[in-house]
Amino acid sequence: xxxLLLVALPLALALVPPAARLLDNVYLITLVRQALIYxxxxxxxxxxxxxxxxxxxxxxxxFGLGAYxxxxxxxxYMQDLALLFxxxxxxxxxxxxxxxxxxxxxxxxxxxxxxxxxxxxxxxxITLAFAQMVYYLFVSLSAYGGLTGLSLWxxxxxxxxxxxxxxxxxxxxxxxxxLLAWWLLARIVASRxxxxxxxxxxxxxxxxxxxxxxxxxxxxAFVISGAVTGLAGALLANHAGYVSPGxxxxxxxxxxxxxxxxxxxxxxxxxxYGAIILLLLEQLLTTITPYWQIILGPILILVVxxxxxxxxxxxxxxxxxx
Amino acid sequence: xxxxxxxxxxxLQFGVTLLLMxxxxxxxxxxxxxxxxxxxSLFMVGAYVGATVAAYSHSFLLAVAAGMAAAAxxxxxxELLIMRRLYPREHLDQVLATFGLILFFNELxxxxxxxxxxxxxVPDWLSGAVEILPGVPYPTYRVAVLVVGIAVAxxxxxxxxxxRLGMRIRAGAANRDMINALGVNIVVLYTLVFGLGAxxxxxxxVMAAPFxxxxxxxxxxxxxxxxxxxxxxGIGSIRGAVIGALLVxxxxxxxxxxxxxxxxxxxxxxxxxxxxxxLATMAIYVVMAGVLAIRPQGLxxxxxx
Numbered sequence: 177x178x179x180l181l182l183v184a185l186p187l188a189l190a191l192v193p194p195a196a197r198l199l200d201n202v203y204l205i206t207l208v209r210q211a212l213i214y215x216x217x218x219x220x221x222x223x224x225x226x227x228x229x230x231x232x233x234x235x236x237x238x239f240g241l242g243a244y245x246x247x248x249x250x251x252x253y254m255q256d257l258a259l260l261f262x263x264x265x266x267x268x269x270x271x272x273x274x275x276x277x278x279x280x281x282x283x284x285x286x287x288x289x290x291x292x293x294x295x296x297x298x299x300x301x302i303t304l305a306f307a308q309m310v311y312y313l314f315v316s317l318s319a320y321g322g323l324t325g326l327s328l329w330x331x332x333x334x335x336x337x338x339x340x341x342x343x344x345x346x347x348x349x350x351x352x353x354x355l356l357a358w359w360l361l362a363r364i365v366a367s368r369x370x371x372x373x374x375x376x377x378x379x380x381x382x383x384x385x386x387x388x389x390x391x392x393x394x395x396x397a398f399v400i401s402g403a404v405t406g407l408a409g410a411l412l413a414n415h416a417g418y419v420s421p422g423x424x425x426x427x428x429x430x431x432x433x434x435x436x437x438x439x440x441x442x443x444x445x446x447x448x449y450g451a452i453i454l455l456l457l458e459q460l461l462t463t464i465t466p467y468w469q470i471i472l473g474p475i476l477i478l479v480v481x482x483x484x485x486x487x488x489x490x491x492x493x494x495x496x497x498x
Numbered sequence: 499x500x501x502x503x504x505x506x507x508x509x510l511q512f513g514v515t516l517l518l519m520x521x522x523x524x525x526x527x528x529x530x531x532x533x534x535x536x537x538x539s540l541f542m543v544g545a546y547v548g549a550t551v552a553a554y555s556h557s558f559l560l561a562v563a564a565g566m567a568a569a570a571x572x573x574x575x576x577e578l579l580i581m582r583r584l585y586p587r588e589h590l591d592q593v594l595a596t597f598g599l600i601l602f603f604n605e606l607x608x609x610x611x612x613x614x615x616x617x618x619x620v621p622d623w624l625s626g627a628v629e630i631l632p633g634v635p636y637p638t639y640r641v642a643v644l645v646v647g648i649a650v651a652x653x654x655x656x657x658x659x660x661x662r663l664g665m666r667i668r669a670g671a672a673n674r675d676m677i678n679a680l681g682v683n684i685v686v687l688y689t690l691v692f693g694l695g696a697x698x699x700x701x702x703x704v705m706a707a708p709f710x711x712x713x714x715x716x717x718x719x720x721x722x723x724x725x726x727x728x729x730x731x732g733i734g735s736i737r738g739a740v741i742g743a744l745l746v747x748x749x750x751x752x753x754x755x756x757x758x759x760x761x762x763x764x765x766x767x768x769x770x771x772x773x774x775x776x777l778a779t780m781a782i783y784v785v786m787a788g789v790l791a792i793r794p795q796g797l798x799x800x801x802x803x
Contacts, residue, residue, distance in 0.1 A: 231590050290787050294794040297533060297589060301729045302540045304791055308722060312779035318772055426722060430597045437594050470605035476598030480591045481583055 178492045185448060189351055193344055205347050206415075207459070212350040213411045216357055218435035218447035220404035223361050224397050226442030227370065229377040233300045233429050234287065234307030238280040238402040239422030242409025244275035244314065247326040247419035254329045269332035269340070269410075275324055275408035277403040283310070284402025288395045295380075295469075304426055311424040325420025330412055332338040340414055349410055354448070357404055364400070372395050439481060440488030449487050500634050503753055505755045506748065507630070511640050513747025514647025518702035520731070520739040521725040522695020528671045528734020530585050530688055533592045536599035537724065538717025540696045544569040544703025545712045546607055549618040552677050558621035564772075565704035573696020577689050579645075604714040613712035618704075631698065643749050644752045650698065651740060658736055667691060671734055726786050732799025741797060753778035 180416075189208070196204040217239050224230040229234050249272045252258070252265030258344035259265045267271060288305045291299055315323050331340035339345045345348045376390045383390050413419045422428070439450025457475070483490050523537045548565030552558060576599065583594050620639045628633040658664035666687055669677040678684045703717075710716060727746050731738025758774030765773060789797060 213629070225590070231593070233548060233593065290791050292707040294790055296526065298729060298790065298796075299724045299734060299792065300533065300589060300593065301789065304722065305726060305729075305786050307775070309780045309783040313776050316698075316772055316776035316779060404573065426718070429591075433590070434594060434597065437590065441590070466607045467609050469601040473602030476601070477595045480587070480598070482593040486592075 181449075181488065181491060182445060184352075185445065186355055189448075190348075193283070193347055195278060200240070200478075202343070204493065207379070207455065208452070209343070209347045209350050210356050210415060211391070211455040212347075212448075213415055214410050214432070214435060214454075215448040215451035216350075216354050216411070217405045217408035218432050218439070219354070219357060219361065219444055220401045220408065221432050222441065222444055222447050223365070223396075224401045226444075227365055228373045228394055228397050229435075230292075230302055230394060230398060231300050232303045232398075232401075233433070234303035235401075235405050235432050236302060236424045236426065236428035237287070237307035238284055238405035239409040239412070239428060239432070240310065240314070240419070240421065241280045241283055242276035242406030243419040243423050244320070244326075244408045244409075244411040245279050245406070246272050246332065246413040247328060248320060249275070250328050250330070250332070251320070253328055254298040258365055265292075267330060267334070269412045269414075270336045272332055273407060273410045277406045280406025281399050281403035284399045285395070287402075292391060292394050292398065299321035304429065307426060307429055313419050314421040321420070323421060324409070325422070327418045327419055328413060331417070336419075346414070349402055353358060353411070357407075357410075357480060358444055358448075361400075365444070369393065416473070434476060438487060440490070443488045446488035453487060499756075503631070503634060504636060505752055507636060507644070508640065509748035509751030510744060511647070511747070512751055513643045513744040514644055514651075515702050515706050516724055516727050516747055517647060517651060517740060517743035518698045518705075519720060520727040520743050521736055522698040523650075524728045524731070524734055524739045525667065525671075525691050525722055526695050527728060529667060529674070529691055530581070532585055533589055533591060533596065534581070535596035535721065536603065537695070537699055538719075538721030539600055539603035540569045540573050540699035540717070541703040541706075541720055542603065542607060542712075542714070542717035543572050544700025545618075545707040545710075545716065546611060546616065546703075547700075549616045549707050549712045550611075551614075552618050552621075558624070561618075562701065566700040569700020569703065570693045570697035573661045573699070574689055574693040576696075577692040578596065581692065582685075582688070587673075600718065608714045613714075615711035618707040618712060622720055623774070638727050639708065642704060646701075646705065650701070654736060661691075665697075723782070726782055729796055730786050730789050732796030735796070735798040738796055738798030743784065750778075750782050753781040757781070767769030 189212070194207050196202055197319075220234050221232060223230060248493065249259070249265040250267050253267045256264050287303060291302045291306065294302055294441050314320065319328055331346075334340065334349075339349070365374070372383065372388055372390070372393050375386075375388070376394060382391050409423065412423070435450040435454055436447050438451070438453050439448065440446030457472060458468065461471050464471070519537065519541060523534065526532050526534050526537075537757075542573065544565035547568040551564040552561035555561070580599070591781060598685060599617050614669055621799050622719075624639040625636045628638050628641055630636045630641070640688040659666060669682070670684060670687060670691075674684060702720075706720070727739060728744040729742075731740070731747060733740030754775075757778040758771045761770035761774040761777075795800075
């Protein structure tokens with residue numbers, strides 16, 4: 177069952193565009209592409225939440241910072257407006273996306289330095305507070321659209337080529353990056369570093385007694401997670417064509433947690449399922465009623481009460497221990 | 499100077515509203531070890547029911563009573579059906595389930611009351627102004643909120659520190675297995691505490707309704723501020739909630755009032771306004787980060803739960 181779930185998923189996702197063409201429903205590609213991007217962010221969250229027991233309720237900040245990096249660079253480039261030292265921004269993905277990761281990662285470093293001194297409920301709440309800080313900062317930045325946000329005039333170019341304008345290329349790029357991130361994060365989890373991280377999840381005091389500086393390990397994991405979430409944000413900016421502070425709202429952090437838990441904690445691949453389930457649920461429920469969240473809410477409660485370990489955990493009969 | 503006094507009072511009055519929210523939430527945190535994101539929904543229920551009753555009956559006192567009762571009923575029902583099953587679970591599960599409750603309640607009020615925000619007028623007999631100092635008028639309603647908030651704080655102090663029920667509540671916070679073994683019906687106690695917290699959230703909702711648009715999602719903004727209060731004060735500590743609420747209320751209000759003006763001293767007006775507003779909304783989070791950096795368990799928190 178587990179192997180099937182692991183192999184079938186990339187294959188099914190790769191077949192989405194041809195299937196959409198067959199069904200004459202190109203909108204489906206855009207829809208699943210959005211799920212892939214959310215899955216990337218949620219996977220980064222699962223990396224620290226599932227393996228390090230670091231329940232971050234503020235990942236929306238890293239998501240939004242990544243998106244705004246692309247948005248702000250692009251706006252300056254289009255208007256030929258000096259951004260820093262006379263540099264007028266850029267519309268180049270090879271520059272903007274790593275920068276998005278760097279900025280989100282740097283903010284994660286700052287947040288982690290303070291938040292990781294705490295644990296449990298305090299950690300949940302302080303990460304939330306740091307995300308709200310960034311949210312309010314961007315709401316009040318009238319130069320970049322304030323509450324309405326920024327429109328991207330054109331998607332990023334890749335090495336000068338206008339690839340993202342073609343929805344198909346963009347879809348496969350998102351899929352490639354997602355699978356790459358999965359492979360990379362799975363390698364990290366399996367490495368010595370990942371083992372120490374999981375040791376902290378089970379018993380941090382014991383890890384410290386064994387001589388590990390757990391703070392450094394957790395901080396590194398937090399920064400990696402923040403940077404990957406920033407990349408997802410950069411993709412989302414290109415996907416949606418605009419960025420707004422709504423990306424950093426605390427309900428976005430909640431949505432990412434929902435995706436991880438729906439799919440299954442401590443699995444990395446679970447969030448991909450989670451993102452697709454949430455997307456399908458949303459599409460399905462909106463056809464029933466415009467007030468679809470009145471159904472989604474109780475569904476979430478039932479998932480918590482009945483299906484421990486999410487979909488992936490339930491199907492593989494491997495309840496999460498975290 | 500007069501403005502400073504007014505702003506400081508506004509800050510205290512906002513702090514008192516936060517205290518009503520925070521005292522219930524911190525009790526639930528401290529005793530049941532439960533993160534309840536839906537506490538803001540109880541605030542919203544109080545505001546909606548209060549505004550509706552006020553519109554039909556034109557009686558403010560009736561509106562307060564109805565808002566508190568509705569919030570308390572909703573809260574106890576919530577506890578019986580859902581929260582009870584969440585006490586032994588991970589914080590993560592509690593976050594997800596109560597997040598689901600928020601979605602549910604926000605849509606529910608939209609279905610019942612529509613998307614148009616309600617507004618609740620200040621009652622006639624509280625709509626004037628009183629002179630708090632010679633020549634310094636201050637709205638009567640705000641004074642009333644301040645007085646009610648202080649009265650509730652005193653009542654809570656007496657309840658928790660002096661009564662038998664309060665003794666049990668404190669014992670439950672210290673060691674719930676022990677109090678259960680000693681023969682106190684912890685299940686009923688939990689429901690009562692939850693209902694008490696819910697009623698206070700409802701009271702806060704009705705009293706804050708004249709200051710804000712009564713709409714879906716109104717509870718979440720105040721919920722996050724309430725969390726900041728509790729984290730600063732220390733989880734489970736009523737004394738911490740009082741200090742935290744007043745600190746957050748005053749810092750937030752004074753920040754909004756004075757930071758833009760302060761920045762104008764060395765920045766262009768437009769830049770000063772946007773920088774000042776940005777920093778003012780961020781100020782309480784900076785305070786919270788500062789407190790946690792020095793005392794990770796909050797000002798009065800004993801445990802690092």
